[in-house]
Amino acid sequence: MKNLLYKEWKLNIHPMSIVFAFIGGLMLIVPGNSNFLAFVYVTLSYTFLFLGGTKGVDNNDLYYTAALPIRRVDIVKARTMSIMSLQLINILFCIPFAFLQPLIIKAMVEGGESLESITTMGLEPNLTLFGMALIYFTFMDGMFLPWYYKTTNKIMVPYFVSVFVSMIFFAIIAVVLPGIIPGMSELLGGWNNIPIQFIFLLVSVIIYLGGHFLIVKWSQKNFEKVDI
Amino acid sequence: MEILKVENLCKTYPTFKLKNVSFSFEEGKIMGFIGRNGAGKTTTLKAIMGMIHLEEGKVEMFGEQFDENELHNRTRIAFSLGGANYFPFKTVEKLTEVTSRFYPTWDQAKFEHYLKAFGLDKKKKIKELSDGMKVKYSLAVALSHNAELFILDEPTSGLDPVSRDEILYIFQQLVKDGKRSVLFSTHITSDLDKCADTITYIRDGELIVSNKTKEDFIDSYRLISGKTSLFDEEIQKIVIASREEKNKTVGLIESKDIYKMPTGIKIDVPDLESIMVFMEWENDNEKFIV
Numbered sequence: 001m002k003n004l005l006y007k008e009w010k011l012n013i014h015p016m017s018i019v020f021a022f023i024g025g026l027m028l029i030v031p032g033n034s035n036f037l038a039f040v041y042v043t044l045s046y047t048f049l050f051l052g053g054t055k056g057v058d059n060n061d062l063y064y065t066a067a068l069p070i071r072r073v074d075i076v077k078a079r080t081m082s083i084m085s086l087q088l089i090n091i092l093f094c095i096p097f098a099f100l101q102p103l104i105i106k107a108m109v110e111g112g113e114s115l116e117s118i119t120t121m122g123l124e125p126n127l128t129l130f131g132m133a134l135i136y137f138t139f140m141d142g143m144f145l146p147w148y149y150k151t152t153n154k155i156m157v158p159y160f161v162s163v164f165v166s167m168i169f170f171a172i173i174a175v176v177l178p179g180i181i182p183g184m185s186e187l188l189g190g191w192n193n194i195p196i197q198f199i200f201l202l203v204s205v206i207i208y209l210g211g212h213f214l215i216v217k218w219s220q221k222n223f224e225k226v227d228i
Numbered sequence: 229m230e231i232l233k234v235e236n237l238c239k240t241y242p243t244f245k246l247k248n249v250s251f252s253f254e255e256g257k258i259m260g261f262i263g264r265n266g267a268g269k270t271t272t273l274k275a276i277m278g279m280i281h282l283e284e285g286k287v288e289m290f291g292e293q294f295d296e297n298e299l300h301n302r303t304r305i306a307f308s309l310g311g312a313n314y315f316p317f318k319t320v321e322k323l324t325e326v327t328s329r330f331y332p333t334w335d336q337a338k339f340e341h342y343l344k345a346f347g348l349d350k351k352k353k354i355k356e357l358s359d360g361m362k363v364k365y366s367l368a369v370a371l372s373h374n375a376e377l378f379i380l381d382e383p384t385s386g387l388d389p390v391s392r393d394e395i396l397y398i399f400q401q402l403v404k405d406g407k408r409s410v411l412f413s414t415h416i417t418s419d420l421d422k423c424a425d426t427i428t429y430i431r432d433g434e435l436i437v438s439n440k441t442k443e444d445f446i447d448s449y450r451l452i453s454g455k456t457s458l459f460d461e462e463i464q465k466i467v468i469a470s471r472e473e474k475n476k477t478v479g480l481i482e483s484k485d486i487y488k489m490p491t492g493i494k495i496d497v498p499d500l501e502s503i504m505v506f507m508e509w510e511n512d513n514e515k516f517i518v
Contacts, residue, residue, distance in 0.1 A: 064314035069302035
């Protein structure tokens with residue numbers, strides 16, 4: 001597994017993936033933006049991971065990997081772990097920008113900007129939003145990975161459908177629901193109620209880890225049936 | 229010792245079927261696996277490597293069931309589909325550094341030696357290597373992890389004659405010590421003329437010949453030619469395939485039938501290409517009727 005993860009980072013993970021993770025973080029300090037977008041950009045790196053290619057060239061990763069002395073199940077596990085590592089890097093990049101956001105908003109308001117025009121949409125970048133990001137990642141991977149590993153030669157449809165559906169899901173839980181469910185915004189939004197937000201984050205971590213455990217199992221099962 | 233034994237490999241695709249493919253070969257030998265494009269060569273090799281799921285069949289390698297000790301067995305195999313067409317934007321050095329980690333028996337000094345011997349530049353990107361160089365790179369990697377069984381799919385396809393000759397020469401050097409074996413698929417019969425000890429021939433997913441020596445294979449057939457008028461109904465029954473060429477008819481028969489040939493029919497020893505062409509002709513001639 002160690003060697004496979006090394007291979008993922010040396011051969012499969014494109015440097016642009018880190019850039020996407022960082023751009024995600026930057027989204028948190030764009031005035032008037034939706035905060036949930038900070039966690040969406042990193043999913044662009046899936047195309048590099050699975051299509052392989054810069055310049056549209058396939059890196060034939062599956063054929064390369066299939067010739068190595070490794071088990072099929074480990075291919076899926078390593079790939080899922082590299083995706084999870086990119087997501088966690090994205091979250092790490094988001095943390096400083098999450099702290100910066102209220103300071104920037106405050107400075108801009110003091111500078112004469114109207115609060116309405118610069119306030120970000122949906123939940124603030126607090127523990128709840130980070131927890132929701134983990135649930136979003138689980139939703140996205142749960143849809144995409146088992147679907148991809150059913151054939152391994154079809155990526156675009158599973159990828160785009162998964163991105164689209166999971167983005168809508170994320171927008172609903174992080175932007176729409178706090179606006180329409182009475183009390184949700186007060187309970188989980190803002191910078192108060194830290195203990196409740198922390199519990200929400202903790203539950204989200206459990207969903208993320210447990211969910212990915214099941215996603216790996218499901219994808220491995222699908223991949224075992226595939227003819228490479 | 230039999231280094232590889234496959235029995236009754238069966239696989240059905242919507243437009244193609246692999247039918248009871250069985251063959252075996254011994255260590256220290258080069259086996260040429262021939263057949264035209266689409267005959268089932270790659271499917272068979274993938275089946276051996278467990279890349280596709282079989283409806284039936286088993287694979288034994290190094291004297292044991294392949295999947296019983298799969299990980300260890302895989303360290304003893306060099307498998308390549310074509311040349312090393314992987315990660316085209318990575319350098320030879322980087323790709324090798326990653327690959328070597330998977331092989332406990334990796335010998336870096338050996339790798340450096342083969343890089344030099346094969347004229348490979350480790351700073352070059354994979355996409356900058358010629359097709360011949362890609363095959364040599366695959367072989368250098370395989371030799372450096374001390375592979376004993378080389379399973380190579382069309383390693384000479386698309387190579388210029390000089391590069392092809394070099395690769396075939398390397399194959400012969402590989403098996404010289406009697407410990408390594410090469411199974412390579414090809415549709416280029418001259419490859420087999422040059423280096424194969426035995427031949428396995430697949431047509432439409434079915435083996436026509438299984439692990440026969442080149443000499444025995446050639447000896448099984450005879451090329452006949454003569455005036456078209458001599459090819460009467462009796463001869464047509466015997467002939468595997470025949471066709472008119474200019475003012476005569478040329479055909480292929482099994483050697484056991486040569487005594488049935490009338491006077492006036494010339495009998496020659498065929499080369500591998502003629503045998504393959506007529507075998508395929510037998511199978512395919514209908515579609516050329518215009």
